[in-house]
Amino acid sequence: MSNDKPLPVHADLFEATLHASLSNAALESMNFLNEIGMRYPDAISFASGRPYEEFFDVGLIHSYLDTYCAHLMRERGWSAGQVRRLLFQYGRTKGIIGDLIARHLELDERITADPESIVVTVGCQEAMFCVLRALRRDGRDVVLAVDPSYVGLTGAALLADMPVWPVRSGASGIDLDDLSAQAARARAAGLRPRGCYVIPDFSNPEGVSLSVPHRRRLLDTAAREGLLLLEDNPYGLFHDGTALPTLKALDTGRRVVYLGSFAKTGFPGARVGYVIADQRVAGRRGEVCLLADHVAKIKSMVSVNTSPVAQALVGGKLLEHGCCLTAANARETQVYQRNLRQVLDGLAARFGGAGVSWNRPRGGFFIVLTVPFTADDAMCEYAAREHGVVWTPMSHFYTKGGLSQLRLAFSQLTPGQIETGLDRLAAFVRDSRSHRPVISTSITISNG
Numbered sequence: 001m002s003n004d005k006p007l008p009v010h011a012d013l014f015e016a017t018l019h020a021s022l023s024n025a026a027l028e029s030m031n032f033l034n035e036i037g038m039r040y041p042d043a044i045s046f047a048s049g050r051p052y053e054e055f056f057d058v059g060l061i062h063s064y065l066d067t068y069c070a071h072l073m074r075e076r077g078w079s080a081g082q083v084r085r086l087l088f089q090y091g092r093t094k095g096i097i098g099d100l101i102a103r104h105l106e107l108d109e110r111i112t113a114d115p116e117s118i119v120v121t122v123g124c125q126e127a128m129f130c131v132l133r134a135l136r137r138d139g140r141d142v143v144l145a146v147d148p149s150y151v152g153l154t155g156a157a158l159l160a161d162m163p164v165w166p167v168r169s170g171a172s173g174i175d176l177d178d179l180s181a182q183a184a185r186a187r188a189a190g191l192r193p194r195g196c197y198v199i200p201d202f203s204n205p206e207g208v209s210l211s212v213p214h215r216r217r218l219l220d221t222a223a224r225e226g227l228l229l230l231e232d233n234p235y236g237l238f239h240d241g242t243a244l245p246t247l248k249a250l251d252t253g254r255r256v257v258y259l260g261s262f263a264k265t266g267f268p269g270a271r272v273g274y275v276i277a278d279q280r281v282a283g284r285r286g287e288v289c290l291l292a293d294h295v296a297k298i299k300s301m302v303s304v305n306t307s308p309v310a311q312a313l314v315g316g317k318l319l320e321h322g323c324c325l326t327a328a329n330a331r332e333t334q335v336y337q338r339n340l341r342q343v344l345d346g347l348a349a350r351f352g353g354a355g356v357s358w359n360r361p362r363g364g365f366f367i368v369l370t371v372p373f374t375a376d377d378a379m380c381e382y383a384a385r386e387h388g389v390v391w392t393p394m395s396h397f398y399t400k401g402g403l404s405q406l407r408l409a410f411s412q413l414t415p416g417q418i419e420t421g422l423d424r425l426a427a428f429v430r431d432s433r434s435h436r437p438v439i440s441t442s443i444t445i446s447n448g
């Protein structure tokens, strides 16, 4: 309770004098759905791409930690004192589970990675920031990214002072002609496109996957244009039984910097991700090191090291499943596939021929619905208040546009919630087609 007078504004502090990212609406996107979810707790949320919660169990955390510690003692011959120090002390900046991650990558993704080229980070988010920071020398450097893109990338780029240069995306993913055209335009403007961010599997927000020939052409285009590809792959394991090779698995020229996350295949509360940056970098005195070494230097000044306790939990989960996350996520994948089919069937039953269209991904967490009206933040709030259903306005992911599209995330919902949620969504769409409610609110996306 507070009946104090409001504190005076600090005389020297103006938003306009703080970091430019703070005045950019993109930085508020991460909070949007949290806020709306809290304001309308009874609304069914198709908004956030969070993992399914029914399998969460505090007992697993104890078990993962015990498994990792037992591994260090039995397999590596560590003493109890060494294990204690590892968990309680500051640690190595590149992390302590690079070997287990390399094994997982070999088994699940057919990626061969030297553990020295892996930096374990505080979520994929920190990996994105550190890589972009490393690639930005000065104001001429830009990163290309498909439009629409994941808000975490946009935010990391803002913090790294690295403008995002949009590239067109179609029903089959990144438009390669436009990629070359945009790289040329950026160069003609005196800029240096350093890399292109892509999510080749079940992208966020579009749910789009690149075919294998498209992946190969993307690698060729990147080589021709002298671009790194920043491949982000949090959803690739959640497929219908047909796994496509990652760009990194197809990459023979070390073009791909691979951004990994355990937020969906492990659990997001651990906040553990990683980057494989195996590119060789020439130094000023002719010495050669890995891009990972430079990324680690940046990380050492951002977070020193990723919590060894958190890494031990992810390490324990990996060990309990022989480092195979496909096996570790068998139940979760079934749930996501079931939910995906239920949403697709439910949309067909409710919206067939109604001027509403949607895409049909084979996996992942997201579907995009196109509607015949503006589906912006105000409409999202209207849907939450009047119809008890929440979704994400696609405009959050576009540099501009996307106003008649909404993203549906289905990963966290039960079958009952999906049925009720789709009924509510159908009522909202009927209502919104007939009239456009006048609402003025300023609300600002939770994770995912």
Ligand SMILES: Cc1ncc(COP(=O)(O)O)c(C=O)c1O
Pocket: 049, 122, 123, 124, 125, 126, 150, 152, 199, 204, 232, 233, 234, 260, 261, 262, 263, 268, 272, 273, 447, 448
């Ligand atoms: C495209 C994309 N990248 C990465 C992540 C996960 O990032 P983190 O490991 O920081 O939770 C997400 C989660 O929503 C995502 O959608």
